[in-house]
Amino acid sequence: MAVMPLWEATWAIWQRDVRSYWRRRVRIVAALARALLWLVVLGSGLRPLMAGTGMDYVHYILPGVLALTAAYSSLQAAVATMAERESGFLRVVVSAPVPRMVIVGGRALGGATEATLQGALVLLVAPVLGLRPGRAGVLGALGLLFLTGFALTVLGMVLAASLKRLEDFGVIANFVILPMYFLSGALYPIPPLPVWFKALVALNPLSYAVDALRGVLVGAYHFPLGLSLTVLALVSALMALWAVPLYSRE
Amino acid sequence: MIVADGLVKVYNGVRALDGVSFRVEAGELFGLLGRNGAGKTTAIEILCGLRKPDVGTARVGGLDVVRDPRAVRAICGVVHQVPSLDRWLTVYENLDFYCRIYGIPRSERQVRIREALALADLTGAAGRMVTALSGGMRRRLEIARALLHRPRVLFLDEPTIGLDPAARREIWAFIADLRRREGVTVLFSTHYLGEAEFCDRVLILERGRVLASGSPAELKAAAGVRTQVPPAPVTLEEAYLHLTQRAVH
Numbered sequence: 091m092a093v094m095p096l097w098e099a100t101w102a103i104w105q106r107d108v109r110s111y112w113r114r115r116v117r118i119v120a121a122l123a124r125a126l127l128w129l130v131v132l133g134s135g136l137r138p139l140m141a142g143t144g145m146d147y148v149h150y151i152l153p154g155v156l157a158l159t160a161a162y163s164s165l166q167a168a169v170a171t172m173a174e175r176e177s178g179f180l181r182v183v184v185s186a187p188v189p190r191m192v193i194v195g196g197r198a199l200g201g202a203t204e205a206t207l208q209g210a211l212v213l214l215v216a217p218v219l220g221l222r223p224g225r226a227g228v229l230g231a232l233g234l235l236f237l238t239g240f241a242l243t244v245l246g247m248v249l250a251a252s253l254k255r256l257e258d259f260g261v262i263a264n265f266v267i268l269p270m271y272f273l274s275g276a277l278y279p280i281p282p283l284p285v286w287f288k289a290l291v292a293l294n295p296l297s298y299a300v301d302a303l304r305g306v307l308v309g310a311y312h313f314p315l316g317l318s319l320t321v322l323a324l325v326s327a328l329m330a331l332w333a334v335p336l337y338s339r340e
Numbered sequence: 341m342i343v344a345d346g347l348v349k350v351y352n353g354v355r356a357l358d359g360v361s362f363r364v365e366a367g368e369l370f371g372l373l374g375r376n377g378a379g380k381t382t383a384i385e386i387l388c389g390l391r392k393p394d395v396g397t398a399r400v401g402g403l404d405v406v407r408d409p410r411a412v413r414a415i416c417g418v419v420h421q422v423p424s425l426d427r428w429l430t431v432y433e434n435l436d437f438y439c440r441i442y443g444i445p446r447s448e449r450q451v452r453i454r455e456a457l458a459l460a461d462l463t464g465a466a467g468r469m470v471t472a473l474s475g476g477m478r479r480r481l482e483i484a485r486a487l488l489h490r491p492r493v494l495f496l497d498e499p500t501i502g503l504d505p506a507a508r509r510e511i512w513a514f515i516a517d518l519r520r521r522e523g524v525t526v527l528f529s530t531h532y533l534g535e536a537e538f539c540d541r542v543l544i545l546e547r548g549r550v551l552a553s554g555s556p557a558e559l560k561a562a563a564g565v566r567t568q569v570p571p572a573p574v575t576l577e578e579a580y581l582h583l584t585q586r587a588v589h
Contacts, residue, residue, distance in 0.1 A: 095443050102440035110428030179426035179437070185390060186441045187414035 096195075099188045103196025104203065106179070107167065111204045118208065121162060125212045128155045129219060140278075145308060149221050152212075153303035154276020156231065157238060157296055159212055160205035161267045164239040167201035168246025169259050175337070190338045194330060198243045205239025206232055216307075223307045230306030237322045238299040244329035245295070251336040270296040280312050295325045341366040341401060341493060341525045342387060348395035349382050349548075356382040357393070358548035364493075364527055364541075369519060371536040372529040373580065374545035380529035381421060383545070384495050387527070388416040401492045414442075417486030417524075421497040425470045425478055425485075431457070432466040435485055442489040452488050459518070460484035476507030480514055487522065494518075496528035500535065512538070533577035542576070544583060552583050559583070 111118070133148035140147040171193065174180040183193055213228060223231065249266065271277075273287070274296040280288060291297045298318035305311040305318075342364035349357040357379045364370045372380045385391040387398055389409030398405045401415045426434050435456055439449045457463045460480040462473075470478065479499060486494060499515070500508040512535060519526060536542045536556060543553040552559055556576050563579035 177422035181424035185418045187410045
């Protein structure tokens with residue numbers, strides 16, 4: 091039997107995911123509205139109280155809101171995978187003579203792309219809020235969003251395959267995305283936090299995404315950039331290796 | 341073309357298949373009958389290399405479904421009971437996605453997609469979103485799509501479920517036409533007995549076991565003998581009810 095072109099199948103899934111992303115405008119707008127709610131409403135509301143961050147509070151939380159946006163897009167994509175494999179378009183892939191690992195590859199690239207595009211929309215709003223990160227900052231942020239999106243999509247695929255209840259996206263939003271967000275240093279500076287809190291922040295992969303994004307956008311780092319990139323790359327690689335057998339059972 | 345030998349599959353202590361054996365010859369239209377939960381879907385999933393049997397073997401086109409599931413999947417076209425069209429893509433994009441997943445070379449995709457559209461009588465609908473199609477059109481599209489890679493066997497799991505009588509008739513005319521033109525072996529499952537009347541042969545599954553098999557005429561004759569109730573049953577539906585002893589009177 092001829093060797094099936096793995097790359098073609100992975101690419102087809104990626105392309106399909108990006109296409110369907112553009113066609114779900116309501117979801118794009120809703121995600122943008124959520125980001126603006128955090129930035130404008132929470133950001134402006136807490137701005138006077140958070141003078142201790144050493145910068146405008148809205149600028150301080152923008153990287154966190156970008157990471158949150160990436161988390162929603164990529165986990166939404168990840169969680170849909172299990173269901174679409176049983177009774178959706180991925181059933182075609184399951185029935186075809188390609189190894190099922192293309193589902194993980196295609197979906198992870200798709201989730202990462204969606205996270206990047208959705209984050210880019212939020213970045214477009216940044217100048218309105220008085221933040222002009224420059225070309226290098228924007229490119230760096232887009233690269234980080236892609237890496238973060240990839241890591242979170244494969245992480246979400248592992249979670250969804252292991253815990254059936256997580257197919258309900260509301261559960262994942264409440265028990266995965268929001269705790270990760272609140273424990274990431276997205277909303278408050280890390281140095282004054284109690285030790286137990288700092289430990290949780292250090293264990294949370296999203297912290298490194300938030301910190302690296304803040305570094306490239308406003309130049310303030312808590313962790314070294316190299317450490318953040320290493321953590322995100324490691325999470326991506328380990329979770330992808332873990333996810334492939336979960337989605338490959340014949 | 342298909343040889344199933346002693347297939348057993350157990351889910352959570354329930355024997356979905358309990359020693360099922362049968363053969364399907366090349367070019368046949370073969371019907372798998374039985375009520376919901378009789379084991380029809382499990383049998384189809386094993387035969388097209390999607391599931392492994394706990395016990396037993398099966399060969400499709402000479403290939404072992406357990407040892408070589410990917411090669412089996414390459415020669416099988418499957419239309420699942422649950423629709424697997426992508427609602428976010430157009431008719432054309434759905435067909436193109438399928439071609440790419442099945443490794444059909446780029447140079448051939450255009451021609452095959454055009455053929456599939458013509459076969460499904462959807463040439464004018466290529467650019468429409470799948471959600472804009474009727475139930476019958478979607479089913480025709482799924483069946484035509486399953487033929488894009490020129491499979492030797494086409495599996496149809498309850499191809500007319502959820503369709504109204506007119507659409508069901510339309511699908512059967514489509515399948516009859518397909519066999520004439522493509523000469524493909526077709527195995528389908530249904531619980532609408534009337535639909536099995538036109539099969540070459542049928543197999544009745546009941547709680548994971550083979551209850552009866554043969555041509556529709558043979559089954560009717562067998563049911564007549566067994567129940568000893570004159571006049572002999574005339575429709576396959578009556579034969580089925582007699583054989584499964586679920587006649588109401």
